[in-house]
Amino acid sequence: MSEREGNLVRKVALTAAAFAAASAVGVGAAGAASAAESSQANLSEVAATTDQNSALGAVLNRVTADDDVFRPAGTFNR
Amino acid sequence: MIELPIVRVKERAAEWPTQNVTDQALEDPYWRPLPFVEFALKFHGRCNLACDYCYMYEMADQSWKNKPVAMSRKTIDQVAFRLGEHLRAHADEIAGASVRMHGGEALLAGADQFAYAARAFRNAAPSDVPLRLVTTTNGVLLSDENLLNVLREHRIGVTVSLDGDREGQNRHRKYANGRGSYDLVMRGIEVLNRPDYRDLFDLVLCTIDLENDPLTTYEALLATGAPAVDFLLPLGNWSSPPPGWTAGDGGTAYADWLIPIFERWYSTVPLPAGVRLFENIMTLCLGGHAYTEGLGLNPFQLIVVESDGTIELGDALKSAYEGAPYTGLNVFRNTFDDARLLPGVVARQRKVAGLSPICVSCSIRDICGAGEYSTRYRSGSGFLNPSVYCADLAKLICHIRDRALTDVERLRAERAAAG
Numbered sequence: 001m002s003e004r005e006g007n008l009v010r011k012v013a014l015t016a017a018a019f020a021a022a023s024a025v026g027v028g029a030a031g032a033a034s035a036a037e038s039s040q041a042n043l044s045e046v047a048a049t050t051d052q053n054s055a056l057g058a059v060l061n062r063v064t065a066d067d068d069v070f071r072p073a074g075t076f077n078r
Numbered sequence: 079m080i081e082l083p084i085v086r087v088k089e090r091a092a093e094w095p096t097q098n099v100t101d102q103a104l105e106d107p108y109w110r111p112l113p114f115v116e117f118a119l120k121f122h123g124r125c126n127l128a129c130d131y132c133y134m135y136e137m138a139d140q141s142w143k144n145k146p147v148a149m150s151r152k153t154i155d156q157v158a159f160r161l162g163e164h165l166r167a168h169a170d171e172i173a174g175a176s177v178r179m180h181g182g183e184a185l186l187a188g189a190d191q192f193a194y195a196a197r198a199f200r201n202a203a204p205s206d207v208p209l210r211l212v213t214t215t216n217g218v219l220l221s222d223e224n225l226l227n228v229l230r231e232h233r234i235g236v237t238v239s240l241d242g243d244r245e246g247q248n249r250h251r252k253y254a255n256g257r258g259s260y261d262l263v264m265r266g267i268e269v270l271n272r273p274d275y276r277d278l279f280d281l282v283l284c285t286i287d288l289e290n291d292p293l294t295t296y297e298a299l300l301a302t303g304a305p306a307v308d309f310l311l312p313l314g315n316w317s318s319p320p321p322g323w324t325a326g327d328g329g330t331a332y333a334d335w336l337i338p339i340f341e342r343w344y345s346t347v348p349l350p351a352g353v354r355l356f357e358n359i360m361t362l363c364l365g366g367h368a369y370t371e372g373l374g375l376n377p378f379q380l381i382v383v384e385s386d387g388t389i390e391l392g393d394a395l396k397s398a399y400e401g402a403p404y405t406g407l408n409v410f411r412n413t414f415d416d417a418r419l420l421p422g423v424v425a426r427q428r429k430v431a432g433l434s435p436i437c438v439s440c441s442i443r444d445i446c447g448a449g450e451y452s453t454r455y456r457s458g459s460g461f462l463n464p465s466v467y468c469a470d471l472a473k474l475i476c477h478i479r480d481r482a483l484t485d486v487e488r489l490r491a492e493r494a495a496a497g
Contacts, residue, residue: 042490043486045490046486046493049492049493050489051347053347053349055343055349055356055357056360058352059357059364059366060364062357063364075368075369075371075378076176077308077354077371078310
């Protein structure tokens with residue numbers, strides 16, 4: 001499973017309470033990735049209907065655009 | 079000839095993480111050591127305030143007393159050399175890097191030193207690795223426009239530490255003579271907000287004090303005009319619990335303090351500012367990644383360089399015990415790669431394998447990530463524990479998760495019903 005597929009599978013697992021598609025996680029890499037993309041599409045659709053100026057809208061946009069790359073401000077929080 | 083300081087470290091060989099952590103990691107075919115992408119420099123080793131909760135001067139590790147007042151240009155040059163060496167060696171693994179000029183109070187180093195260091199670091203970094211320069215300040219010197227002009231010229235982002243309103247700020251963030259710092263800090267923030275400098279303003283950082291009213295504190299932080307706010311749980315651990323900590327009696331004082339702020343923030347549209355702690359919890363609950371230490375399981379890829387050039391682990395460890403961040407390495411004789419297999423580095427890059435058994439079996443482990451590393455410390459067992467904030471984090475995370483996922487599900491249902 002690629003790193004991207006792994007990330008998508010994790011998203012499915014974590015959004016299980018919101019999306020029934022998450023139940024497909026146990027069916028193997030291809031099935032899980034497919035379910036993950038479905039779930040990702042769901043998140044994108046929900047993001048599109050959410051007020052972009054709200055906390056939820058901002059976070060949904062961040063999640064759907066999440067590419068797991070370095071964030072320049074860093075994680076150090078002191 | 080280079081003179082290196084003599085550092086005495088209390089023998090803690092039996093405490094986790096031991097060498098065994100590195101040995102096990104190296105036997106894991108799915109693990110590899112990651113390069114450092116964040117470099118926190120003790121750019122100036124002293125402070126113009128005397129905050130009574132400071133982890134650098136007031137907690138377990140007192141090694142600052144043996145270190146130079148400020149990072150010399152010779153040391154800056156050597157840090158720059160090591161930085162360039164590391165980023166070039168790992169350019170294919172790194173999307174970018176940041177250098178945080180930290181203290182003590184970093185701005186005490188002065189405008190010329192910032193300009194010198196910025197040039198040195200940017201010249202050293204390979205052109206294909208974006209380098210971001212940032213600093214954290216108590217804000218007292220921000221009204222110095224000569225300094226701000228240098229920060230602007232060299233594109234150095236600014237994080238300001240502020241504990242809230244006048245009463246909240248002056249309770250702990252005081253001068254040595256007891257005078258509060260609020261007025262000078264707010265004057266500095268006013269200058270930072272001027273159009274010439276506004277783009278430098280990254281974040282205002284608040285250490286939680288349970289004695290302060292949460293919503294009053296939140297509104298005071300918003301009033302600074304900062305684009306983002308963050309709340310820090312005070313450093314503490316199982317052997318030295320944080321102030322006002324109630325989890326030992328089944329309480330969740332810190333979660334109870336933060337939840338009203340979350341509700342105010344979450345319910346306000348348009349959003350007045352980002353709140354990094356809440357955004358990161360929500361992002362993790364929705365399957366994204368956290369971009370701050372202390373949440374999630376992302377590997378920690380930060381290293382600290384002290385004012386004398388010694389290479390240390392994350393400086394929050396100073397709150398745990400004397401010598402906790404010590405590595406025995408120094409930029410004058412060691413590369414940053416030499417630190418990559420230290421148990422204290424490897425332990426924070428092992429994801430679930432770096433968690434205690436209690437955390438491994440916890441349903442929110444991927445979100446909580448066992449909390450900020452130093453808060454897991456317990457004398458005898460080291461850092462292989464849940465965070466001392468375990469109960470607070472669980473309550474806060476579940477509250478935020480339930481709120482966000484309920485709304486996501488409602489929106490999805492509404493969209494489905496609308497066809």
